[in-house]
Amino acid sequence: MADDLLQRVRRHGAVPGHIAIIMDGNGRWAAGRSLPRPLGHHAGMTAVREVVEGSLEAGVGVLTLFAFSQENWQRPAREIDALMRLLEEYIAREVSELRSQGVAVRILGDIDRLTGGARRAVDRVMAETAGGTALALNLCISYGSRAEIARAARQLAEEVAAGRLDPSTIDEEAVGRRLYTAPWPDPDLLIRTSGEMRISNFLLWQLAYAELYVTPVLWPDFSRRHLFEAILEFQRRDRRFGRVPA
Numbered sequence: 001m002a003d004d005l006l007q008r009v010r011r012h013g014a015v016p017g018h019i020a021i022i023m024d025g026n027g028r029w030a031a032g033r034s035l036p037r038p039l040g041h042h043a044g045m046t047a048v049r050e051v052v053e054g055s056l057e058a059g060v061g062v063l064t065l066f067a068f069s070q071e072n073w074q075r076p077a078r079e080i081d082a083l084m085r086l087l088e089e090y091i092a093r094e095v096s097e098l099r100s101q102g103v104a105v106r107i108l109g110d111i112d113r114l115t116g117g118a119r120r121a122v123d124r125v126m127a128e129t130a131g132g133t134a135l136a137l138n139l140c141i142s143y144g145s146r147a148e149i150a151r152a153a154r155q156l157a158e159e160v161a162a163g164r165l166d167p168s169t170i171d172e173e174a175v176g177r178r179l180y181t182a183p184w185p186d187p188d189l190l191i192r193t194s195g196e197m198r199i200s201n202f203l204l205w206q207l208a209y210a211e212l213y214v215t216p217v218l219w220p221d222f223s224r225r226h227l228f229e230a231i232l233e234f235q236r237r238d239r240r241f242g243r244v245p246a
């Protein structure tokens, strides 16, 4: 089934170079099974593996996953703790396979706020996978888009104040170069699971021309088949970037 969809994706045309995903619905997945919320997050790890492998199979170049927002720090300490431990577990379990698959992992966000163990784990995965060329996997952790844009504005202001930058040269590219996502093109496709129609402070600048795809599937149930369905839908869209049809 997934293989059939993959063949169709390959036949249909251009695969999105960069896919961003808001992984939502872990809590509802757990609640539906009368399980504690952290078990929903744990089940979500399988879906992360699915989309990484699906992206490699389909030839997606960049995959950016929203794993933990700045706002998530307001969740109960027990849940935050579980998410931090999950991040460590994910890295410990996957790092060697990610490296052998050619996946380069980067963490985008305010990583200084991470707990000691999680911080060591993310430093390790970034160092050990740095050479990967098959897929760039960006994990947004302790990430907020407005904070990212404010950080870029602060850097520009500091460079102007130091006399290294002429304010009249500040254009969209200059801002983009100071965002966490500077090395990669903007996402072509944004997927959000669990049916919520929100952007939730995710990549506000970078999503300017992304195609939006919302599915009712809860994140732990999201598989590579769902990823391929989203790509097929993307391939049916007519992207005009504000211009008239060709």
Ligand code: FPP
Residues within 6 Å of the ligand: 023, 024, 025, 026, 027, 028, 029, 041, 042, 044, 045, 048, 066, 067, 068, 069, 072, 086, 087, 090, 139, 194, 219
């Ligand atoms: C949103 O579901 C999901 C999160 C806040 C965490 C996402 C984390 C994972 C998928 C775990 C594994 C990922 C990595 C990279 C280790 P929610 O809790 O807001 O769900 P709800 O809206 O149903 O309550």
